[in-house]
Amino acid sequence: MIMVKRLIFLLLIVSSCQHSDLLTIEGSINNSLDEVSAAESLINSDLIWVIEDAGNDNHLYGLSRKGKIIMDITILNAENTDWEDLTSDSAGNIYIGDFGNNNKKRKLFRILKVKKEDLNASRAHAEIIEFILPKDVKSKDFEAFFLFNNYFYIFSKETKKFIVLKVPNKTGRHEAIVISDYNLKGKHNKITSADISFNDEKVLLLNHDKLWALSGFEGDDFFSGAINKLPFQHNTQKEGVCFVNDTIVILTDERNDYEGGNIYSFNLK
Template identity: 60%
Template structure:
């Protein structure tokens, strides 16, 4: 009976193109991708790039607007130790953040760079940015990042006080800089994905049931700006967020049985 109810609910949502809470359902991701953990729209393209979480294949995957796979790029020199987020620079290069650390035992982390010119290939050798933690800093679990002024800003996943690391975008090994420590107001504030608008004026941080919009900050002092909380009125394992336009956001969640596995849109205005 529970299965039938869920099936009816799913058919109703898909056929009516309704919203869930404040989120508009754009499409459902193909069944074989159950643990989508990031989302990024590339340069001059409608392709939505995604990856899957720890233990899945070391592939960068491109989806069309219907959630079907149109690109599937194997990263030949990488292992999906714990891939968590994607970001893109102004040249269209895609970066894969391999910095998940659920057990908090990792002390070194990697970011894989896939060049824009290689995004039509079936397999690529990525360039690698490797970083370690600042001195005397305990290992944390990181699940989100974006690139701004040629540096990565990487957020730890904590309910309360979290840290932001800053790592220079250059190939090779680095020691991360401890950029910020901050505590968002409220409860259940674990950050699972992040992005910055193309104009560099708005930062968004994702949680399972909300996002934070940050504006009017000075240079890279992100939390000096105005912080607005947007509640979705819907709770699922949302792991991917990116800007489609300066005001339209794309969000993905993981699939669990008959629930989740969607591409949503959300308007900041």
């Protein structure tokens, strides 16, 4: 019965996507991965890199657009405390954001660097970047980040006003800097993933039912330019977004019974 319901749900989404020409299912993620919490794409690669969040294995997966597992890399020196997002640099290294904090009690957060040369292996040791919050900032949950000018920009997951942290891309322990706070208009504004375009000109913030596209900003004041809301045609637990080129992005969602567990493409134009 669950499989039948899932098939009906997929058919409804496909029909909606074909009608709207906005969100298109590319494939169904391998059934062994129920809680995919991120997505990342590298230049000149067809793989979609994903992770799962708290309680799952310490693995980095490379998927085909159809959702088949092509690469499965065990990170040997790091447990999956709460892996929530992925980003990468121009050299082809991938970074895992281990900064989920659902109970708001965590004090030490980590970013794991997986080197490009290890992305073809089955096992890897990650370089570890740690950060703490400033003393006047209460512990928060973080699920979204990207790399810009060799700094990580990390967004807290809030119902209303959220903060943006800045952490250097450098091995060791750092105290994060709060560079801004912002309150996006409307409801359901918890940020679950983020990415920046390859040319550094557009930032995307993801929620379960929409994207916010930020452009025309100055430096790292990402909210100083245009902010456009791009709604989807349905609402699932979307937790991964990444650019594949200047206009097309990939999204992933967690599997919940017969809903989700898919790879989607979205046209920003």
